[in-house]
Amino acid sequence: MSTNKEIYFDLKKSKNKYLTDSVIKYLLIDVNNFSNFSDLVINFDKQCINETLLFKYVEEIKNGVPYQYVLRKVDFLDINLLINNSCLIPRQESEQLCLIAKEMIEKIFNQKKVNLLDLCSGSGCLSLYLSKHIKCNIVTGVDISMESVKLANQNKERLDLNVNYVCQDIRLFFKENKILYDVLICNPPYISDINTVDEQVLKFEPHQALFANPGYLFYEIIFQNYQKILNSKYIMFFEISEDLQEDLINLISIYLKDVTYIFKKDIYNKVRFLIILKE
Ligand SMILES: C[S@@+](CC[C@H](N)C(=O)[O-])C[C@H]1O[C@@H](n2cnc3c(N)ncnc32)[C@H](O)[C@@H]1O
Known part of the structure; x- marks a missing residue:
C-alpha cells in the first residue's frame, strides 16, 4: 500500500x-x-x-x-459529462463557443425563451451547457451515432436537463423536422486531410466525428436547408477550422440572404468560430 x-x-x-x-x-x-x-x-x-x-x-x-x-468522464465548463470512445472528447474550443453563444443569445433574445437546436450533438456538451444557462423552450440534439445519443441521454438524466436527443443523419432530420428554432449550434466533422490529425486522436477518437469531404460539407448542407429548421429571426453558431474561412464566406453568399456574420478566434489565436445572425 x-x-x-x-x-x-x-x-x-x-x-x-x-x-x-x-x-x-x-x-x-x-x-x-x-x-x-x-x-x-x-x-x-x-x-x-x-x-x-x-x-x-x-x-x-x-x-x-x-x-x-x-x-469515462470529462469536465466541460461547469458540468461533468460521461463519455466513451463512441463520441468525440469535448474540446476547450467548444467550451469557448458555448460562452460566446450564451452571451450573444442573452443579448439578442433578452429574456425570451428560445428553441435551440444542436446539430452533431455528440456527448451533448453544447446543448446541455446551454440548456442549463439559457432560458429555453424546446432543446433538440441530433447525432447519427446511436452510442453518442445514448451517452447524451445519460448526461441529460444525470444533470436533470430537458433536451430531446434524436439519432438521425442531419439530412433526414431536415426532411422530417416540424419545429422552428431560434438558435442553431453546431460543431460538425470538418477535417478533410487525415495528415493534419494528431496520432492519438486518429487512433482513438471516432472518425465519423472528425472527417468530412470536402471539409465544408456539413456547413453547406445546413445552409441549403436552414429554412426548414429556423425561424425568420435566428442565430447560428459554428465551430470551424481556419482553412475553411474562404469557402464559408462563399457559401454564405450563395445560400443565405440579408445576414450579418462574424468570425471569431480561439484562445490560440486561430479563426475557430462562425456566427451568423438574421434579425
Ligand atoms: C466534431 S463532433 C462534435 C460533437 C459535440 N457536439 C462536441 O462539440 O464535442 C461531430 C459529431 O457529428 C456526428 N455526425 C457525423 N455525421 C453526422 C451526420 N450525417 N448527421 C448527424 N450527426 C453526424 C458525429 O457522430 C459526432 O458526434
Whole structure:
C-alpha cells in the first residue's frame, strides 16, 4: 500500500509522454473519489484508496488511450459529462463557443425563451451547457451515432436537463423536422486531410466525428436547408477550422440572404468560430 504522494512521484519518474503531471493528478483524484485538486493536496500523505484501479488506468494511459476515455468522464465548463470512445472528447474550443453563444443569445433574445437546436450533438456538451444557462423552450440534439445519443441521454438524466436527443443523419432530420428554432449550434466533422490529425486522436477518437469531404460539407448542407429548421429571426453558431474561412464566406453568399456574420478566434489565436445572425 502506498500513499498518494509516493505514487505521484513514482509515476512522474516514468517519463511516459501521455502520463503528464495533470493526468497523474486526475487519476489520483478519480481513484480516491476526491472532488477536486484541493482534496488531493489535503490527502497527499494518506494511502491511495484504490491502487489496483490506478495501475489499471496507468497501463491504458501508457498505451495512448486519452485520459478522458480512461476515466469515462470529462469536465466541460461547469458540468461533468460521461463519455466513451463512441463520441468525440469535448474540446476547450467548444467550451469557448458555448460562452460566446450564451452571451450573444442573452443579448439578442433578452429574456425570451428560445428553441435551440444542436446539430452533431455528440456527448451533448453544447446543448446541455446551454440548456442549463439559457432560458429555453424546446432543446433538440441530433447525432447519427446511436452510442453518442445514448451517452447524451445519460448526461441529460444525470444533470436533470430537458433536451430531446434524436439519432438521425442531419439530412433526414431536415426532411422530417416540424419545429422552428431560434438558435442553431453546431460543431460538425470538418477535417478533410487525415495528415493534419494528431496520432492519438486518429487512433482513438471516432472518425465519423472528425472527417468530412470536402471539409465544408456539413456547413453547406445546413445552409441549403436552414429554412426548414429556423425561424425568420435566428442565430447560428459554428465551430470551424481556419482553412475553411474562404469557402464559408462563399457559401454564405450563395445560400443565405440579408445576414450579418462574424468570425471569431480561439484562445490560440486561430479563426475557430462562425456566427451568423438574421434579425
Ligand atoms: C466534431 S463532433 C462534435 C460533437 C459535440 N457536439 C462536441 O462539440 O464535442 C461531430 C459529431 O457529428 C456526428 N455526425 C457525423 N455525421 C453526422 C451526420 N450525417 N448527421 C448527424 N450527426 C453526424 C458525429 O457522430 C459526432 O458526434
